[in-house]
Amino acid sequence: MQSGKKRVLVVDDDPDILEFLQAMLEDAGYEVAITEKGDYLEQIEKHTLPDVIILDMLISGKDGREIARYLKSQEHTRAIPIIMISAHPSAERAARACGADDFLAKPFDMDDLLAKVASHM
Numbered sequence: 001m002q003s004g005k006k007r008v009l010v011v012d013d014d015p016d017i018l019e020f021l022q023a024m025l026e027d028a029g030y031e032v033a034i035t036e037k038g039d040y041l042e043q044i045e046k047h048t049l050p051d052v053i054i055l056d057m058l059i060s061g062k063d064g065r066e067i068a069r070y071l072k073s074q075e076h077t078r079a080i081p082i083i084m085i086s087a088h089p090s091a092e093r094a095a096r097a098c099g100a101d102d103f104l105a106k107p108f109d110m111d112d113l114l115a116k117v118a119s120h121m
Contacts, residue, residue, distance in 0.1 A: 005031040006121050009050035011067070012036065012085070013060040017106075021054065024110050025117070036060070049080060052120050054113075057086035057095060065098035072099035081120035083113075 008030045010021045018034040025032045033050065036059070053071070057064040064084060071077040084091075084100035085108065092103040102116050 005029065006052075007031045007033070007050040008052050008054060008117060010034045010054045011059060011064070012054075012056040013058075014056075017056075021113075024114070028114055028117075030117070037062075049077065051080070052117050053080055053082045054117070055082050055084050055100070057084050057088070057091055065094060068095075068098045068100050083116050083120065 006029075008025050010018055010025070010032065011034075012018050012021070013036050015036065018036065022032045022034050055064045055068060059067075064086075068082050068084065071080065071082065081101040082099065083102040083104060084095035084098075085104050085106055086095065087106040089105035091105070095103040101120060104113055104116065
């Protein structure tokens with residue numbers, strides 16, 4: 001992730017969602033990194049920080065809420081906006097409680113996601 005484009009990191013354990021979001025965000029002009037592993041977020045180097053993180057609430061083996069809390073507790077990542085996504089529409093309160101800056105329930109409209117990403121850039 002080393003160009004002048006705005007960078008988005010997508011973390012979800014569903015490869016189809018990752019592929020779809022990567023294609024849609026790249027078509028919208030963003031540089032996109034994807035990962036199925038929440039552990040990746042804890043190893044983000046300062047020089048590769050994304051401008052926005054789209055984070056699934058429930059990732060295999062990891063709780064997205066714990067990841068969000070961790071990122072918001074670290075000096076070099078706390079300012080990165082996190083858009084949490086979940087298949088549970090009632091999860092918005094939990095997402096906000098753990099530090100997420102925004103929330104979208106799955107399935108979501110791509111225009112809504114693009115508007116949220118743009119609003120946090």
